[in-house]
Amino acid sequence: MRILLVEDEPELASALKTALRRYDMVVDHAASLLEAGDFAASENYDAILLDRQLPDGDGLTLVPKIRARGNATPVLVLTARSDTSDKVDGLDMGADDYLAKPFAFEELLARLRALLRRPANVQTQIIRAGDLSFDLGHREVLVRGEPLTLPRRELLVLEALLRRTGRMVQRSSLMEAVFGLDDEIQSNALDTHVSRLRRKLAEADAKVEINGVRGVGYLLREIS
Amino acid sequence: MRILLVEDEPELASALKTALRRYDMVVDHAASLLEAGDFAASENYDAILLDRQLPDGDGLTLVPKIRARGNATPVLVLTARSDTSDKVDGLDMGADDYLAKPFAFEELLARLRALLRRPANVQTQIIRAGDLSFDLGHREVLVRGEPLTLPRRELLVLEALLRRTGRMVQRSSLMEAVFGLDDEIQSNALDTHVSRLRRKLAEADAKVEINGVRGVGYLLREIS
DNA sequence: TATTGCGCAATGCTTCTGCAATGTTGAAGG
DNA sequence: CCTTCAACATTGCAGAAGCATTGCGCAATA
Numbered sequence: 225m226r227i228l229l230v231e232d233e234p235e236l237a238s239a240l241k242t243a244l245r246r247y248d249m250v251v252d253h254a255a256s257l258l259e260a261g262d263f264a265a266s267e268n269y270d271a272i273l274l275d276r277q278l279p280d281g282d283g284l285t286l287v288p289k290i291r292a293r294g295n296a297t298p299v300l301v302l303t304a305r306s307d308t309s310d311k312v313d314g315l316d317m318g319a320d321d322y323l324a325k326p327f328a329f330e331e332l333l334a335r336l337r338a339l340l341r342r343p344a345n346v347q348t349q350i351i352r353a354g355d356l357s358f359d360l361g362h363r364e365v366l367v368r369g370e371p372l373t374l375p376r377r378e379l380l381v382l383e384a385l386l387r388r389t390g391r392m393v394q395r396s397s398l399m400e401a402v403f404g405l406d407d408e409i410q411s412n413a414l415d416t417h418v419s420r421l422r423r424k425l426a427e428a429d430a431k432v433e434i435n436g437v438r439g440v441g442y443l444l445r446e447i448s
Numbered sequence: 449m450r451i452l453l454v455e456d457e458p459e460l461a462s463a464l465k466t467a468l469r470r471y472d473m474v475v476d477h478a479a480s481l482l483e484a485g486d487f488a489a490s491e492n493y494d495a496i497l498l499d500r501q502l503p504d505g506d507g508l509t510l511v512p513k514i515r516a517r518g519n520a521t522p523v524l525v526l527t528a529r530s531d532t533s534d535k536v537d538g539l540d541m542g543a544d545d546y547l548a549k550p551f552a553f554e555e556l557l558a559r560l561r562a563l564l565r566r567p568a569n570v571q572t573q574i575i576r577a578g579d580l581s582f583d584l585g586h587r588e589v590l591v592r593g594e595p596l597t598l599p600r601r602e603l604l605v606l607e608a609l610l611r612r613t614g615r616m617v618q619r620s621s622l623m624e625a626v627f628g629l630d631d632e633i634q635s636n637a638l639d640t641h642v643s644r645l646r647r648k649l650a651e652a653d654a655k656v657e658i659n660g661v662r663g664v665g666y667l668l669r670e671i672s
Numbered sequence: 673t674a675t676t677g678c679g680c681a682a683t684g685c686t687t688c689t690g691c692a693a694t695g696t697t698g699a700a701g702g
Numbered sequence: 703c704c705t706t707c708a709a710c711a712t713t714g715c716a717g718a719a720g721c722a723t724t725g726c727g728c729a730a731t732a
Contacts, residue, residue, distance in 0.1 A: 226624070226625070245600075247587060250604075250625075250626075250627070309554070311555050311558060312554050312555060312557075312558040314558075315558040315559060315561060315562040316558055316561065319562065320562050321545065321562065328532040330532050330533070330536050331532050331535050331536060333536075334535060334536040334538075334539040334540060335539060335545075337539065337540065337584075338539045338543070338544050338545065359615075359616070362612075362615065362616045362617070362618060363616060363618060363664050363665075364615060364616035364664075371615075371616075371667070373661050373662075373664075375662060375663060375687075375688055375689080376662070376663035376664075376688080376689095377688080377689070377690095378688095379663075379664075410690090410691090411690055411691045411692075412690090412691080412692085412709095412710080412711090413689070413690050413691075415709095415710060415711065415712085416689075416690075416691085416711090416712085416713090417689085418710095418711085419710095419711055419712055419713085420689095420712090422711090423712090436709090436710060436711080438697085438698070438699080438708090438709060438710070439708095439709070599676075599677055599678080600677075600678095601677080601678070602677095634679090634680090635679060635680045635681070636679090636680080636681085636720095636721080636722090637678075637679050637680075639720095639721065639722065639723085640678080640679075640680085640722090640723085640724095641678085642721095642722085643721095643722055643723055643724085644723095646722090647723095660720095660721065660722080662686090662687065662688075662719090662720060662721070663688085663719095663720075
């Protein structure tokens with residue numbers, strides 16, 4: 225679990241950091257709004273602990289900012305101010321929870337856990353063809369649910385072909401996809417990979433076929 | 449917005465119902481645990497407002513019951529009891545928020561809005577695979593009921609893998625889950641932790657196996 | 673201070689991968 | 703219809719890259 229702790233008071237920050245670490249959370253610490261903005265922009269956190277009183281402004285202003293960037297990370301606001309209208313403001317600006325100082329660490333932890341209890345499996349794009357599916361996000365190939373492990377280069381070939389299932393993929397663009405900027409490959413390495421991939425797909429009975437088209441490139445087809 | 453209000457005190461219930469209706473929420477009212485269970489089972493609510501003190505038992509017991517049925521509706525617990533350990537219990541049993549009576553209606557409304565904004569949080573507290581179970585809340589690993597203590601980093605590895613049991617976890621996302629941006633790790637530290645974790649899992653005969661996939665990452669599998 | 677956790681580097685091992693040698697196919701021209 | 707040739711297919715191989723494991727020393731923790 226990755227937490228961004230935004231708190232300017234050094235003692236409290238360090239105490240919290242240590243305490244949270246004890247619960248196996250990975251904590252990054254920002255001491256100002258500016259710093260917090262940078263952290264939040266560049267990294268993916270599972271939750272943000274946010275103090276309102278910061279040297280360079282109200283911590284709350286961070287929330288709409290990151291939400292505007294499409295970041296839905298749960299935010300738990302820590303603050304000394306505790307009257308109702310204050311809480312309402314905080315929650316309405318997009319914070320997910322609000323905790324008044326002083327607080328019991330146990331409660332902080334419990335609220336944090338409640339926030340973190342959310343699906344960890346972000347859905348990623350999956351391409352299907354024949355009996356196989358390719359999870360682009362996790363780089364995983366399944367044939368009828370069974371994993372099929374492929375080496376890197378063959379995976380790249382398969383991906384490039386799957387992205388245009390049933391349509392031609394020019395040899396040159398395959399080369400680009402598989403070898404990228406790597407040094408100029410001067411042999412028939414691509415053909416080699418295609419060949420090996422073909423065999424594995426056949427062995428797994430994936431119900432797809434790679435056809436070569438002379439002088440042009442390859443295409444992947446579903447077969448009955 | 450459909451709300452299930454579980455509250456036995458008629459006056460409070462009716463006041464809340466009226467007030468919520470003013471904000472265009474559709475409110476169903478249950479006055480007992482039994483009734484609440486029926487309502488929750490048959491209807492789809494966007495949130496549940498739950499009193500703890502009910503004539504036929506502690507309202508909290510409803511939460512694990514509906515969670516077990518795969519129902520992830522956010523639950524906001526209302527209660528007169530307000531000490532910390534009480535809140536912690538409530539949140540750990542799967543409630544999403546906790547509000548002590550007496551409360552300002554404005555705060556209730558704000559917390560409710562915050563809950564409704566949140567993506568549905570399913571995620572059971574305990575993940576199982578093979579003969580081991582991982583309690584995410586208490587960060588405890590059990591093998592056939594026996595505790596297995598693991599160092600921090602290994603625990604993080606295990607957690608990340610367990611959250612996607614049987615499926616690929618990219619090396620990069622493992623790195624992120626385990627190290628965050630703490631420091632630039634430039635060695636094979638991850639491999640080291642995986643190795644050590646493997647050994648401990650094998651020694652404990654946990655009936656799970658960590659497979660490395662060259663060039664991609666790792667995946668955790670149950671074994672017979 | 674004793675202990676444990678952790679990152680790191682060295683070592684051995686497995687798998688990948690570019691290459692070349694060899695076989696196969698298909699289109700064009702005679 | 704056959705020849706011919708270039709493009710594609712397949713396979714074995716050796717070097718490279720990636721992974722697994724272990725021991726070590728420093729640092730954090732108790």
